[in-house]
Amino acid sequence: MLHLIRKLIESCIKLLLAISLTLYSVNASAEDRNAVSNDWLVAFKNEARVSQISEKTIEATLQHAKFLPRVIVLDRSQPEFISPFLTYLDTRVNTQQISQGRQMLQLNESLFVKVEAQYGVPKEILVAFWGMETNYGKNKGNFGLPSALMTLAYEGRRSDFFRSQLLDVMRIVDAGHNHVSAMRGSWAGAMGHMQFMPSTFMLYGVDADQDGRINIWTSLEDAFASAANYLSQVGWRKNEISALEVKLPQGFQYQLAQLNTRKTSDEWTQLGVVAIDNSQLPKQENAAILLPQGWQGPAFMVFSNFDAIMDWNKSVNYALSVNHLANQLKDDLPVLGGEAAEKSVLSYNQLWALQTKLNNLGFDCGEPDGFPGLKTQAAIRAYQATQELPQDGFAGPSLYNRLMKQH
Secondary structure (H helix, E strand, O other), X not given: XXXXXXXXXXXXXXXXXXXXXXXXXXXXXXXXXXXXXXXXXXXXXXXXXXXXXXXXXXXXXXXXXXXXXXXXXXXXXXXXXXXXXXHHHHHHOOHHXXXXXXXXXHHOHHHHHHHHHHHOOOHHXXXXXXXXXXXXXXXXXXXXXXXXXXXXXXXXXXXHHHHHXXXXXXXXXXXXXOOHHHOEEOOOOOEOOOOEOHHHHHHHOOOOOOXXXXXXXXXXXXXXXXXXXXXXXXXXXXXXXXXXXXEOOOOOOHHHOOOOOOEOHHHHHHOOXXXXXXXXXXXXXXXXXEOOXXXXXXXXXXXXXXXXHHHHOXXXXXXXXXXXXXXXXXXXXXXXXXXOOOOOOOEHHHHHXXXXXXXXXXXXXXXXXXXXXXXXXXXXXXXXXXXXXXXXXXXXXXXXXXXXXXX
16 A cells, blocks of 8 residues: 555656646747757856866867756756655655665675775665665666756756866866766766765775775775775764664653753653663763654664764655665664554645744744754644653654634
8 A cells, every 4th residue: 555655646746746847838938948058158268267177178068068948947947745754764665675775795795894884884874875865776766967957056956066066077077087978867967886976976985996086986895995995084973873763761852862862861761761672872972853754754863874864865764765765784773662643644735834823823934945954853842841842852743733713
């Protein structure tokens, strides 16, 4: 049943994306559909020259780059549904994904042992990122990065950011790491086995095989060393875990369960928190409790290494899924809690309405955006306190239905 629901949601999203693309194509001017303005190109080329990028690379990068309307649609589209954590997890960490990951560990064991020894990042974590990002190298993206990034730099929501990414693409080419024609990746500019942005490549890329170029597209040695270097540079701590599932005591103060509330594991133990199997917590500092699907869902304790994963991708669901896949690759540790969690989801429009309602009731969410960020979570907790509800900050269906009845 869950599989069928997921397929239905994916079909709805694809249909909405197709409609959006059609509408955009109809409304866009001929110039928008075919090219960026000449003035923009002249200004960008001058900026590249000032950045000491060679004329040869500038011309090679921009000569065949095209404006891609589909990229703008993807950049501006909002997901119709926000997946519950357990659904998100089930979609991305399934039996096939785990089996393939274990095979990849065996096939590349000597390489992973070498990288782990040098950078201190466990091989299971690297394989988990690899699986989450590109399905072990099978889906690295096929957008021409010059076209995708030029489109986003010209008309995207974050034009300055993508302008800098396009300049870094040129620097990568100038340095001889790849040819323009081979610079392919996602619509947003992520590339290679581990989906590095060009700026991430420039900061953390490693020529591990010492062939004179950093090749994250086809060299597994370079790709994994670069990923491990990135994680180690942003704070990965050797021989520490990133997260584990925990059990919360009766009467736990759920308002403490948020990423920014940190305690030592000993302090959490004093509050009655134990590992899901009732064992003692590991002796680590900087620990937080997360409830990704509300107080009735599973509970996790996260540590400093979880912050390193979040530096890669700011999504809590993503970071927990990386940790879970790594656990499955090593010890076969399923998520045990969450049987009573709310199974249905709020749509993007419902979340927008929830934020609007909270604002109208005096609980400040900021400008509604359809996503349950930290400010929205804080507003929900404040509202829950007035209703004598568990203050978990979770935007679930029961909270939505209760709010919509408020006057």
